[in-house]
Amino acid sequence: MRRAAIFALFLLVPEGWSQTSPVSLGRNDFLMSALQGFGDRQNSWAWSMGWFNNQLFVGADRAETCVTAAKNNIENPISPYPPTDPDILCPPALDQLGPWLQAEIWSWNPLTNVWTMVFQSPLNVPMPAYPGVYTAPDAGFRSIGVFTEQSGTQALYVGGYSVSDVWPNLPGARLLRSTDGVHFAPVPQQYGTFMGTLHAKSFRDFATYNGKMYLVAAGVSPVHSPPQGWELLEAANPEQGDNAFQVVSPPGVAVSQVAAYNGHLYVGYRNETTGFEVDYTDAQGTPPYTYTPVITNGAYKTYPNHEILSMIEFNGSLYLGGNGVYPHGPYGINGAELYRINPDNSWDLIVGAPRNTPNGPVTALSGLDAGFGWHLNDHMWRMAVYNGCLYVGTFDESTLYRNDPMYAQAVAPQLGADLWSSCDGIHFSPIDTHGFEDEFNYGLRSMIDTPYGLFIGTVNPYYGLEIWQGIPETSASLLPAMH
Numbered sequence: 001m002r003r004a005a006i007f008a009l010f011l012l013v014p015e016g017w018s019q020t021s022p023v024s025l026g027r028n029d030f031l032m033s034a035l036q037g038f039g040d041r042q043n044s045w046a047w048s049m050g051w052f053n054n055q056l057f058v059g060a061d062r063a064e065t066c067v068t069a070a071k072n073n074i075e076n077p078i079s080p081y082p083p084t085d086p087d088i089l090c091p092p093a094l095d096q097l098g099p100w101l102q103a104e105i106w107s108w109n110p111l112t113n114v115w116t117m118v119f120q121s122p123l124n125v126p127m128p129a130y131p132g133v134y135t136a137p138d139a140g141f142r143s144i145g146v147f148t149e150q151s152g153t154q155a156l157y158v159g160g161y162s163v164s165d166v167w168p169n170l171p172g173a174r175l176l177r178s179t180d181g182v183h184f185a186p187v188p189q190q191y192g193t194f195m196g197t198l199h200a201k202s203f204r205d206f207a208t209y210n211g212k213m214y215l216v217a218a219g220v221s222p223v224h225s226p227p228q229g230w231e232l233l234e235a236a237n238p239e240q241g242d243n244a245f246q247v248v249s250p251p252g253v254a255v256s257q258v259a260a261y262n263g264h265l266y267v268g269y270r271n272e273t274t275g276f277e278v279d280y281t282d283a284q285g286t287p288p289y290t291y292t293p294v295i296t297n298g299a300y301k302t303y304p305n306h307e308i309l310s311m312i313e314f315n316g317s318l319y320l321g322g323n324g325v326y327p328h329g330p331y332g333i334n335g336a337e338l339y340r341i342n343p344d345n346s347w348d349l350i351v352g353a354p355r356n357t358p359n360g361p362v363t364a365l366s367g368l369d370a371g372f373g374w375h376l377n378d379h380m381w382r383m384a385v386y387n388g389c390l391y392v393g394t395f396d397e398s399t400l401y402r403n404d405p406m407y408a409q410a411v412a413p414q415l416g417a418d419l420w421s422s423c424d425g426i427h428f429s430p431i432d433t434h435g436f437e438d439e440f441n442y443g444l445r446s447m448i449d450t451p452y453g454l455f456i457g458t459v460n461p462y463y464g465l466e467i468w469q470g471i472p473e474t475s476a477s478l479l480p481a482m483h
Helices: 002-009 063-076 194-198 397-401 407-415
Strands: 030-032 045-053 055-062 105-110 114-120 138-150 154-161 177-178 202-209 212-219 230-235 246-248 254-261 264-270 277-281 294-295 309-316 319-324 338-341 345-350 355-357 360-362 377-386 389-396 417-421 429-432 443-450 453-459 466-469
Touching: 030 355, 045 063, 045 154, 055 063, 055 154, 055 443, 138 212, 194 246, 202 254, 202 264, 212 254, 212 453, 254 309, 254 319, 264 309, 294 338, 309 377, 319 377, 377 453, 389 397, 389 453, 397 407
Parallel strands: 045 138, 138 202, 230 254, 377 443
Antiparallel strands: 030 466, 045 055, 045 453, 055 105, 055 138, 105 114, 138 154, 154 177, 154 202, 202 212, 212 230, 230 246, 254 264, 264 277, 277 294, 309 319, 319 338, 338 345, 355 360, 377 389, 389 417, 389 443, 417 429, 443 453, 453 466
């Protein structure tokens, strides 16, 4: 009853409407929106979200833990396949995994409150390692972006993930395009063109700046890449594919994030030795463009924070979510940090450990240590701004230790990912620290504000992803009087 009433109420609220004084959503404002895993536990990550044609689109990742275990086993046969975790279901042999990896795109229609699978990757890629076995060209959809093309057409772009990450002789990732949210097709990637020889493992992190599309190609082949293989691509006409794209990041860097802010393009570089760096550029002239550093050396933390995972503008500043996982892992008890860049390109530590910098000592403005005070919150994974407040979702490593005889008791009170919020960008409060009461939701991987609430997608490789919709319970009292 509550969902139906609030859903009907939101149909009456003008898009863009919000209350005068921002008030954060609370735990009771969130309801599960879709069937877990969209009815299939192998839809394990809600990897990406986009709002297009007044509908929500979610790109799922398939059997992520099975894929990771397969890669580790191929690289080192001592590493077990299938995984030994009793809550993970994988096919018993590597030659049976390929057909499990048909990634899906789902959409939610607010007028009907119905979820529909609008695309499933076809089972048409032969696997030379296993004669007669086929897999899909897309094992997951890592990013979704909306771009207005030069013709005026607004199109939905979806960045794929290829299991060439596991079997290198398979085709690289595809970039899908749709103008109606129903029919999807890859942009041209003909052999011999730039996109045809790129052979990226995935496309991630869209941005639009000065009428051009920017996205990160992760794990590209040595044809175009430095050893790290994470490059920033630019295209004025992305629908053309092929040679419409070019690399615009400097050589020798690994790009992890990109965002338009303050009249420039801000780019995060991954560096496992000295820590992450964030630069900005006006993207003018001949690539690679001129980049000016803003934050270097992992913000000068003693333990080098090696990567920025999320970027979003809030209250006139650019907020940056860090990665606390030890890069030579598999994991590390360090906690992720949160930063912001201000319009004058000064920067602040918002959540994290105190440290000394060349400009003097720095402490967290929020007063919260790394990981919001819980050092197993190893990612500030995704952020969103909804009704004037900032929301941050984490990856909480606790779930991975839930059966460990040494650590299980210590982590038990904190199992599941965290959701925190702030309406001023400094003072943060927890909304939920237990993965929406599901210990297997160890990450909040996608997040988007919509006219129908704040949507959050989880990582749950055990029993399937979950989609949660946050709608203010107080909406009725905030509506103008009806006459």
